[in-house]
Amino acid sequence: MIRSKHLRFSASLAATLGFASLVSLPARAADKVTISQAFQSMLYLPFYVAMDGGFFAGEGVEVTKETAGAPAVALSAVISKSAQYSIHGPEWTAIAASKGAPVNVVANVVNGAAVWIATAPDVTFNDVKDLKGQKIVTGLMPTTSTSLFLKLLKENGLKPEDVEMTQVQLGSEPGPLLAGQAKIAVMYEPGLDQVVAKGMKVVLGFPERYGPYAFSSVSARKDVDPAITQKVVTGMQKAIRFMHAEPEKTIAIAKKQFPNLDPAVVEAAVKRMMREKVYPDSVDISAEALKTGMETQVALGNLSALPDYATFVRRDFIEKSLAAN
Incomplete structure (x- = not known):
């Protein structure tokens, strides 16, 4: 009987000590990273879903979002190591890499040429040649919307001087169109649906015209921590999957x-x-x-050659995130 009580006491003590040792272990601290975005943009919704939907946190990453105000500034933060990742058009990363910066891209954010042409209701538009002689509002260069518009003109036998382009600050394109100062505008979202809500019509969509287009991506230094980067890319992948599975919840995050x-x-x-x-x-x-995406930049003279896909895109991070999801 004494032995039995002793065994029960020993077992109880061991269990208690074991439990105590477990609860006394500190939780593993989240890896802290800074992601510098070019702008607060609806295009970057996969990034915001990854943050607000808890997908970065679920991978053990605590993200601080910074808004640089320009793609080059966001990428400079990565190059200088004041941020670990940046979000903007991959052309900025390709240009920097061509000049010797140790950077490449690790994940997709926007895969369509997110630019549209909207017109006043009374404008007749059958094809691109109908733009000749028209006054057109576009974003202030350098910006992809205007770059794509110039490419569109060239592909259809028109020159920039064949249209009257008025370049304005990004985001302000709806103003001149709605005020009647021009009847055509080249724009991003949400400006597009702002003017559509006021009766303007969409006459051309670049996403449909160009198909898959590397428009925005996550960039990083080549010497970035690989384990943390894998968590960031996997968090983005889970967020994108969530967006397609839960559109209403995605819209709630956007709002x-x-x-x-x-x-x-x-x-x-x-x-x-x-x-x-x-x-x-x-x-x-x-x-x-x-x-x-890069051919547009080569055509405009911003890049002398296309980046080498094998070294520019970090497929190791991408493939592991796809395999985990």
Whole structure:
């Protein structure tokens, strides 16, 4: 009896000590990273979903979001190591890499040429040649919307001087169009659906015209911590998967991120970009999408040659995130 009590006491003590040792172990601290975005943009919704939906946190990463105000500034933060990752067009990363910067891209964010042409209701538009002689509002260069518009003109036998371009600050394109100062505008979201809500019409969508297009991506230094980067890329992948599975919850996150916009405009913009495949199906960046996106920059003289896909796109991070999801 004494032995039995002793055994029960020993077992109880061991269990208690074991439990105490477990609860006394500190939880593993989350890896802290800074991601510098070029702008607060509806295009970057996969990033915001990864943050607000808890997908970064679920991978053990605590993200601080910084807004640089320009793509080059966001990438400079990565090069100088004041941020670990940046989000903007991959052309900025390719240009920097061509000049010797140790940077490449690790994940997809936007996979469609997210630019549209909107006109006043009374404008007749059958094809691009109808733009000749027209006054057209575009974003202030350098910006992809205007770069793509110039490419579109060239592909259709027109020159920049064949149209009257008025370049304005990004985001302010709706103003001149709605005020009647011009009847045509080249724009991003949410400006597009802001003018559509006021009766303007969409006459051309670049996402449909160009198909898969590496428009925005996550960039990093080549010497970035690989274990943490894998967590960031996997978090982005899970967020993108969530966006397609839960569109209404995705729209709710977008409304939270853009509280000063009309909720109806936010919803219309998100649905349009989902429908037209602006938001990617995954973090993968195909060779075709990169080539299409970079050819625009080569044509404009911003790049002398296309980046080498094998070294520019970190497929190791991408493939592991796809395998885990």
